[in-house]
Amino acid sequence: MGDPTMMMDMMKGNLTNILPMIVIGSWINWTFSGFVTTKVPFPLTLRFKPMLQRGVELTTLDASWVSSMSWYFLNVFGLRSMYALVLGADNSADQSRAMMQDPMMAGGGGAGLPPDSNKAFKSEWEALQIVDH
Numbered sequence: 001m002g003d004p005t006m007m008m009d010m011m012k013g014n015l016t017n018i019l020p021m022i023v024i025g026s027w028i029n030w031t032f033s034g035f036v037t038t039k040v041p042f043p044l045t046l047r048f049k050p051m052l053q054r055g056v057e058l059t060t061l062d063a064s065w066v067s068s069m070s071w072y073f074l075n076v077f078g079l080r081s082m083y084a085l086v087l088g089a090d091n092s093a094d095q096s097r098a099m100m101q102d103p104m105m106a107g108g109g110g111a112g113l114p115p116d117s118n119k120a121f122k123s124e125w126e127a128l129q130i131v132d133h
Contacts, residue, residue: 021076024072025069025072025073025076028068028069028072029055029068029069031068032068032069033055033068033069034055034056034067035056035067035068036053036056036061036065036066036067036068037066037067037068037071038065038066038071039062039064039065039066040052040064040066042064043063043064044063044064045063046063048063049061049063051070052065052066052067052070053065053066053067053070054067054069054070055067055068055069
């Protein structure tokens, strides 16, 4: 287990990012439910239709039209660089930088030391030797 204050800071950063997204997403879903918002400038196949036209049940509508809720999700996940520009490069809401700086903390590796693969292979080999078929 890692440093509890570091975990708390990560949780605070996640909450400052997730709570506004939930509020705005629910407001958009409530206000614009069933509306078509925009059209992407390239043709799409019919397999994209359920993903991009959530809440709009028209069989004759072209797949390149996007519903309001789907447009919101596309913007949230596609505009990370714009958020970094508006909020600054070193904002606490962006957790991808913290994960890249210390990948061992994300996997529960402890103090950032690389795992000893020889030790892991040896323990697995011993576990296989113990099993009797």
